[in-house]
Amino acid sequence: MKNTIFSVGHSNLAWEHFRSLIEAPDVGVVLDVRSTPRSRLHHFNKPELRYRLNSIGVSYLHLGDQLGGRPASGAADYETMAATAPFLDGIAQVLEIAGRCRPALMCAEHEALECHRCLLVARHLVERHGVHVVHIQRDGKIEPHEDTEDRLLAKWGGGGDLFRSRAERLAVAYRLQARKMGVGK
Template sequence: MHRTLFTIGYEGAEISQFLETLRECGIQHVIDIRDVPVSRKRGFSKTPLAAELALSGIGYSHLKALGDPKPGRDAMRRSDYAAFLKVYESHIATDAAQAALHEAVNLAKKNASVLLCFERSPKECHRTIVAAEMSQIALFEIRNVGVSAQSRSLKNVQTGAATLAHLAI
């Protein structure tokens, strides 16, 4: 039996919408895979986010070793996806990233979990790579969740080796 692993980007979302999306999906644990868990978006920096999640009964872990290193983020800002992939594929192969990957798998096996990063689109975020790697270890069904204040629709999108579903709230 496959367990569902969710991914989410908070770009453009308010913390209240984000929390409601997590509740609707039955999320029990957020796995933050941002290299730098600081945000200009109110409520999404590490400490305030962990506090908000705790108030909602949702666990929180920050796994820095799974974050996209600065050269990868710089490549994405330049829209150089090939360079980003090269940087991140090299990064995720490191001992620290592999240890964090297994920690993320163990967390997601125990509780309904979501991988958190900033980018709204999973195609523009390393969380898709992390989710696919986790799925190779533990056979997760991967679903991407998007936060929006406008619609409530679920549609499947085929992306590489993993099937992602977008849920707009």
Template structure:
């Protein structure tokens, strides 16, 4: 039976509702796949987020090599999804990307996990590509969630 792999974007969320949602889902590990885990949104930069998660009993892992590189982010800002997809697909095909992908699979198989990035819509985020790639390596049912206040 496949494990459930959740994905989430924190755009528009606050840290309290975010943590409550993760706890309600039974999440035990958050896998941060942001290239640069810094946020202007209070509570979502790497250290603050890791601390808040730890207090909530949720482990934190940052896999930088699964982050969308600057060129991919710029393509998405221009609305160039095909360009983004080409850049990101090339990026995670590198050995470091493949190593990080395998690490994400191992982590997600150990405990209920969620992939984190910024964009609220999974259709506009590289986490959807990561989740699809993870499904090629292991059996996962992918569920994209939103954070509701």
């Protein structure tokens, strides 16, 4: 899976389970896209997570200031956030890193469709840069982003509209999913 960017949610996983999820595809760096890199599970707090990852030969980089789903000020609106300079700088960092090693975007939610790492970051990487993104499921299965988008379309009833392109139907489904999560207009 050369030139692939992975996506993973730590959820409430035990450390060993999470470790197995990132070791199986040989992830070289975890790109933490949480706005606030803390968790009620100690092993997912930034300092402890960095230490544990480094001890197994995986690098750690916090990009939540650029790619987090909760802006420091104002309400979250993924479409607006995707056009900001900090977000675009963060995307540039991800692309540069992906040219050197195998990165995994990490956030808290295990379900990609319930997380900005899919609805904001992965969407941008796929649509604007043609990147191959895959989501690591909690059972270890790998779901290509296109399949995740198929689930999104099915969820919002966008699969049967013959008068709109797939891209148009996806734009509506992304917007509806973000609203369901309390994001956007």
